Amino acid sequence: MSANPAEQEKPRAPFNNRWETESFFTDNDAYFANILAEIEKAKKSVCIEVFIFERDHLGERFIEALKAAAARDVDVRVIMDGAGSFRHGFSIAEELREGGVQVRIYHPLPWHWERFHLALNPGGFFVRLRVLISEINNRDHRKLYLVDDVTGWAGSPNITADHLSCEAGGKGWHDFAVRVTGDSVAALRESFNTLWGYTHKKWRQKLIGNFWSSLSLRSRRRKNRRYLAKISQAKSRVWLCSAYFSPSRRMLRAIRTACERGVDVRIIVPAGSDVPFFKSLAVSYYETLQSFGARIYEYLPSMLHGKVLLADDQAIVGSTNFNHRSFLHDLEIDVLLHSADAVSSVESALLNDMSLSREWSPAVGERPGLRNWILRVFRYWS
Incomplete structure (x- = not known):
């Protein structure tokens, strides 16, 4: 089952309390195709934050699109979770880094010592011990995609072919997701940057809407x-x-x-x-x-x-x-x-x-x- 995206134009105003356009997706094939098409056209920045990043045919499409964007001098940054992406996250991160993409892993599993140089806070022995004792159960479950600070996507699909239709080589998982546009997408970028560590701005209270x-x-x-x-x-x-x-x-x-x-x-x-x-x-x-x-x-x-x-x-x-x-x-x-x-x-x-x-x-x-x-x-x- 799929629903066509529904969009409604909003007056463009900086940091208003509404999105400029809102689109709702239940068709994962269309959702990922929409994101990849925008990444291919990105001019300034691409930010991705995801729980699971798999090296399957969907993951490979994202890897190639992200490397191509970085080759065009687009600022490309990726955050993936250390537990959700434990199977392929490290090899994907290394390939992306070689292609000019900045990559961070949220809370690598403590016994994956070789991954801690990719952590948001690499630290040393005591940092890893703290993760093992008090933070190993805390994961980054967000799914967020941002292009040029004006287009954002969020929802439940991870970067894994499980979410694609059977016709597209997936398992046909049923998800909900949204695409939003406008100046207010900058607030989503602030959220991403706060986790990345670039900024620690206090978000405007009116953007909570x-x-x-x-x-x-x-x-x-x-x-x-x-x-x-x-x-x-x-x-x-x-x-x-x-x-x-x-x-x-x-x-x-x-x-x-x-x-x-x-x-x-x-x-x-x-x-x-x-x-x-x-x-x-x-x-x-x-x-x-x-x-x-x-x-x-x-x-x-x-x-x-x-x-x-x-x-x-x-x-x-x-x-x-x-x-x-x-x-x-x-x-x-x-x-x-x-x-x-x-x-x-x-x-x-x-x-x-x-x-x-x-x-x-x-x-x-x-x-x-x-x-x-x-x-x-x-x-x-x-």
């Missing part, structure tokens, strides 16, 4: 509060989709609060998961959610990897799952869509996903048992 991020403990808490407020204060509907669903107690309270006020709460989750235990963990919450009045849909056609919240007429699309890992540990970034056309596209996509799902009930689907409840012991790390 464009995207939510969690680069610091303070910004993480603010983002979490805003997510919970969107749910608990919704007036008509809360439709959410999460590839890995393991809500905190506060989120369960927010959902219950919304249901008690008669809000239409619908939750779309995968019928199966690429993480073996996660489906069983998610199931342990279904009866409780259903008792509140929420409806749970299990998406059937393929691996559901998207993350989106539609609260009333506000759509939020990005990398945040509704689980403990996203809310407590990982760096995330989510884009707020404001245009009626883009929000309508999100609504249509979710309705289509529900039509391709089975609605969970105790009589349909996996029922929670002792095994499911035992898995909750590990939910803090998942």
Whole structure:
């Protein structure tokens, strides 16, 4: 299933509280083709931040496009996560560096000593010890692509062929992503630069209406509060989709609060998961959610990897799952869509996903048992 990008022009004004254009994607083939085409035309800068960067046929296309941009004297920088990209990240980083691309690895796994010269903070023995003891569980889960400070993309797809359609040689994973343009994309660049270490500017408070991020403990808490407020204060509907669903107690309270006020709460989750235990963990919450009045849909056609919240007429699309890992540990970034056309596209996509799902009930689907409840012991790390 795919949705055509929906765009709506906005008046161009520096650092306004809206994007100039907003496009919503559910077609990963079109999404990646759009990004690669813009990289090929880049004149000043390309910034990429991604959890997984694989050396497969999609990854090779990105590698060649990034090296070609650097050969044109474009400033090209890449951040990839040390755990998410553990298989091919080091070899990709070395090839990109040889091609003139600047590369950093976020929290290399401590036993990968040879990768620490690529870390955002290379440090020495004690830095690596700190990563092993206190930071190994903190990952950069953001997926962010920026070209020339005027075009940005964010969402759930990583640079791996798993997200491509079967016709394009992938596994047909189902994702949500956005493309935004305008002067306000500079704020996304500030976010990237802050992690990279180039700048430590305090973001303009009025730009918070464009995207939510969690680069610091303070910004993480603010983002979490805003997510919970969107749910608990919704007036008509809360439709959410999460590839890995393991809500905190506060989120369960927010959902219950919304249901008690008669809000239409619908939750779309995968019928199966690429993480073996996660489906069983998610199931342990279904009866409780259903008792509140929420409806749970299990998406059937393929691996559901998207993350989106539609609260009333506000759509939020990005990398945040509704689980403990996203809310407590990982760096995330989510884009707020404001245009009626883009929000309508999100609504249509979710309705289509529900039509391709089975609605969970105790009589349909996996029922929670002792095994499911035992898995909750590990939910803090998942």
